[in-house]
Amino acid sequence: MKHTWKALKDRFGDRDGESITKEDCRAHTAERHKKGIADGTIHTEPGHLRMVLVWGEKNGLIAKAPPVERPKKPEPKNRYMTREEARKMLAEARTPHLRLAFHLMLATAARVTAILELTWDRVDLERKLIYLRDPSDAARRKGRAIVPINTTLLAVLKEARTGAMTDYVVDWAGQPVKSLKKGIATAADKAGLDGISAHVFRHTAAVWMIEAGVPMEEVSQYLGHKNSAITSRVYARYSPTHLRKAAEALDMGIYVVPSGSSEPAKENTK
Known part of the structure; x- marks a missing residue:
């Protein structure tokens, strides 16, 4: 605000x-x-x-709030990275702080601000948890969850912890990092990728979870959404089972595939 x-x-x-x-x-x-x-x-x-x-x-400061006109909410951006593209971005992150930030964004699905504000006291390497919300910050922060640390991120964080110069997880030359915009753009350019931004990392993490069949409710909690309806509206289409039952209900039954067979569909003679 x-x-x-x-x-x-x-x-x-x-x-x-x-x-x-x-x-x-x-x-x-x-x-x-x-x-x-x-x-x-x-x-x-x-x-x-x-x-x-x-x-x-x-609160009685004005008699009536006037209507406020605003433009239509834009459609969610569809750009996300394949795993190969993500590997290219990590390979082109030539500085330790940028590589660490990329790993954090992909593994936590957090917004870039949450990553840059993350301090080591909220990273529990023993219990393998990251507390994205700062308990001392009274401001309401959008979409900040408690997320588990996976195997890859744990190794990356342990290495980063040994060389940490500040309380901030992502730091550079003894100072907290204020922006990743230039670093992301440079890495994307070297990797030959278009349309990569900080939000694409979060979107990518969400899509990967959905594609892997993670329940929508779990993905919603991971993203810090208030309810799973928000998550479903944006990400349901990436699920391999999304609308599958509806499509099957419309099947004419003219062709069939034998159960467990890799053979092409054959005409149904029954």
């Missing part, structure tokens, strides 16, 4: 809440589009403005 307010305050900061109009919202959207801001971000900002106005109404 604090980050969002930076984008809203110039236009709405000194305004009386009830005076905000749809035209103001449209002007904000147009301005953000002109600056090249992502559609998802532009969709979120007016939503946060609406939350503040509704809060003001409930």
Whole structure:
């Protein structure tokens, strides 16, 4: 919310809440589009403005919260990495902190901010758990779960722990890392891959879990979603069994494959 307010305050900061109009919202959207801001971000900002106005109404600061217009929420991006592409990204991560960050994003499905804010006191190497949510942070953090550490990540973390120079898991030259954007872009360019961003790592992790048949509820918990309906809406189509029963219900039965056979389908003579 604090980050969002930076984008809203110039236009709405000194305004009386009830005076905000749809035209103001449209002007904000147009301005953000002109600056090249992502559609998802532009969709979120007016939503946060609406939350503040509704809060003001409930607490008697304004008589009524005005309607807030915002652009349609963009469709989820479909880009995710194959395992071969992920290996290429890891191979092109030439610095230890970048390689560690890539492993963390793939193995925890966490958002990049959660990875960069992760401190060693929330990494339990004995119990093999990572606590992505900082208990000392009173702010509500989107999608931060407690996730297990798999075998590969455990080895990577143990190696990183021996050379740690700060309390932060991902550090560089004795300082916490503020952004991975440039590092990801450089590695992707060297790997010959297009469309790779920090969010693609999270999306990739989710798709891999779904493709492996992990129950939607477990994937939802791993991603830190509030409920599995959110997860299902975005990721169900990646499940090998998604809509399979529905498709079979429409089968005319003209061709059959003998049970347990690898033979091509044959005409059903029954």
